[in-house]
Amino acid sequence: MVKLLHSEACSSIWFNLAGDVRIGDTTIPGGVVVLPVAKVAAQVSLAPESQLAGVRFQPAIGYGLIRQHFDRPTVLTRDPAHLPGLLALFSSLKICHDNVTRVRTLQSWASNNFRLTQLIPGALQQALDCMKDDTEPGALSRHLDISQRHVERLFKHWMEMTPKQYQRILRVKRAINYIREHASVNLAEVAHQFGFSDQAHMTREFRAIAGTTPGKV
Known part of the structure; x- marks a missing residue:
């Protein structure tokens, strides 16, 4: 299997x-x-x-x-x-x-x-929640009481990636879920809806992160 x-x-x-x-x-x-x-x-x-x-x-x-x-x-x-x-x-x-x-x-x-209460820093949790609500990585400090540099350090220390890299993963995940729920959807429209520059960009991101293409999801 x-x-x-x-x-x-x-x-x-x-x-x-x-x-x-x-x-x-x-x-x-x-x-x-x-x-x-x-x-x-x-x-x-x-x-x-x-x-x-x-x-x-x-x-x-x-x-x-x-x-x-x-x-x-x-x-x-x-x-x-x-x-x-x-x-x-x-x-x-x-x-x-x-x-x-x-x-x-x-x-x-x-x-x-499992004791999940306050398991990760509050600022990091807020940043993750903001990104789920489509906040751009460069704008996180506007929503948090910390600097953008500190946001970057939190992501690096706790997740071994930058906010931008997490955004890329999150975007591909959302697009995959959407395509699975809407089998006949127009892929160019999906690319626009989820913030890819165009369908070719979406396909490159799918290959790099998901190991597949939008048409094979």
């Missing part, structure tokens, strides 16, 4: 329970594996009999919980201080017999261990 893992500026924790799992040409070892912030899409391949579970975090949340960035899929050998019980969770997932039980096990662990 091959699936496209979209970017979305998210990070993930995977539990490779059994079998051969790959991201592109990289083999994912068995165990608790932290994935880096997803800036571009990747092909995920699962061989027959593979068993994979995981949690995908919204932008900046993964770093807020683990307090460390990773540049490649990395096996955890001990629980991060801010996220206890991961290795025990892996053992529990290993003995689950079906996906429904695995999802329930993940939900139970999350409800007992």
Whole structure:
């Protein structure tokens, strides 16, 4: 089975329970594996009999919980201080017999261990909310009580990217969702609606970030 893992500026924790799992040409070892912030899409391949579970975090949340960035899929050998019980969770997932039980096990662990209140700086959360409302990256400081330079530092420290790069990812994600909901839509109109300079620009951004083209979504 091959699936496209979209970017979305998210990070993930995977539990490779059994079998051969790959991201592109990289083999994912068995165990608790932290994935880096997803800036571009990747092909995920699962061989027959593979068993994979995981949690995908919204932008900046993964770093807020683990307090460390990773540049490649990395096996955890001990629980991060801010996220206890991961290795025990892996053992529990290993003995689950079906996906429904695995999802329930993940939900139970999350409800007992996630403390998301004020997990990331308020200014960063406000900046992310502003960008969801289509605020341009260069105008964020007008909506926040901090300088544009400080906004840039927050994005770099917590998300390993600039506000502009996050805007590109967000724009492609929105366009993908829209095209999926409106199968017969005119792509030139989509490009204009979501702020691309033209359809060719949208196609280039899709290839660079989503690993596909608008016509193949």
